[in-house]
Amino acid sequence: MPRLPHLIAFILTPQTVMLDVTGPLQAFHEARDPATGTPLYRTILASSHGGPIMTDTGIALDTVALADLDPGEIDTLIAAGSDEMLDALGDANLIGWLEKYRAQIPRIGSVCIGAFILGAAGMLDNRACVTHWRWCDRLQAMFPQSRVAPDPIFVRDGPVWTSAGVTTGIDMAVAMIEQDLGRDAALAVARSLIVFIRRPGGQSQFSLPLEHQANDSTGRFDDLHGWITQNLQTRLAVEDLAEQTGMSPRNFSRTYKSATGLSPARAVELMRLEAARTALEQTDKRISQIALNCGFGDDERMRRCFVKHLGVAPTEYRQRFSTND
Template structure:
């Protein structure tokens, strides 16, 4: 039988928080899967039902949540967006989430939908993901939960929480993989033209994007050059020459603008390249270490343990494409 997946939206919700998961489950039903019975019945619901205006201004049609009372709902996904600021103080919304949390097999949130689950008391003592922008506020308001600002999604105690916007797609693909297997989830990712099915422990920001947004345009070209020369010996003095500064001036200016040392930036870019290689290729770990500039496997292992809490081989076993 098809599993009913309900995406709960609130007024002024984030459009992609709602439609991203919905489309993933809808894509799992497309005829390409050998004429098999559709595995999912996705539906968008709201407390009142009817037209619902999202934060982008686009209006979507929703079913009243109460209409599902006589139906069996497998998964409830609570979408986020700026509207959750009001919804978390709406007792009717919170009571409805509590009611359905006790009935569904699987409960999840996207972005600031975690605020609604937390307000319902469903995240106490759990590790929780949300949009990086909202992480500090969520932790302050609900000190009884453990907010982790970096992961794309987290599964803890039967509840899934994810970062914002497109991370809802990664979460949904993980839920589909749990139900239908790796091959089907990867096929759906390809159909959606998702560049890479990201593991939950992957950081919300790529190291390259983080370097770019945390400094300024003075160093954009430098970051691109580093990514193209990771296997080489990249010292601070070489970086300084690339931007036409003395070593001391460059080190001081970069740390002031980027919030970390040039050496930490280089290691972060190497680590990201190594993670991608371990996820998507079968090259030996020693070869990956050399190609990404770590020099040897032991040095890369120490970087993985320090930054990710796992050794490269274990990382590959957990996240490599089958």
């Protein structure tokens, strides 16, 4: 993208989530020439027919009509999420415009369930993507040719970027700035916003133990989850977990999966992974020691787990995302 300033166009639909727009927009606004202070991005808000678009906060944002945009001038197009996203998919003018002009736009992204707009325009076909974790199954079901990854906070697959939701749109924007202008520019923006320069695209968009608690709406297994996190270095077989709950192994396995959506073995694996990620980010412990502390047994088993769920090995994860000085 040789032009400066780069033009970023946001697509808004009724009941757009305000932070899905203003978070990334602020990041792009902060990117300036260090010598002159000149803005390095221009931003514009657009909608199907233009005019005020009411956001989820009750505040309206003025937009221009898609028909008034020159697709050839847009460097990046970002679809924001909305509380009425599924209704927006019936907007033939919006989807038709995207289908017609998407090939002319070098980079296209989405924040949160704005990914559904990209899916409706065929942009997620045969691509890896992400949305808010509560909507991942729905996105995969509606657009079966996409490859939805439920964990990452943002995903880049060629020219198409998708982010998990809300504040992850800022992470995606900072990563785009780094792609366009280099690490120093992205670092300056990150410092200005007081965020990490690159919270990992492969980093989980939610705390795994917290996800278990959210799925288990009755809180029946809260104590068990706490006990697991304190005993990760032990075996943690189904029999061990069942004993903690006073249930038979068979009844426990059935009840646990019904309550959390995960088998006990998978839950333990993910909680080991969560603990290992935290240790890699926040400590300087040896990887072999972290593997033992988290119950993987050895660093090769931990490496396979990281590659399986996050797409990176523990060594690379630490190099990129450690916050330990």
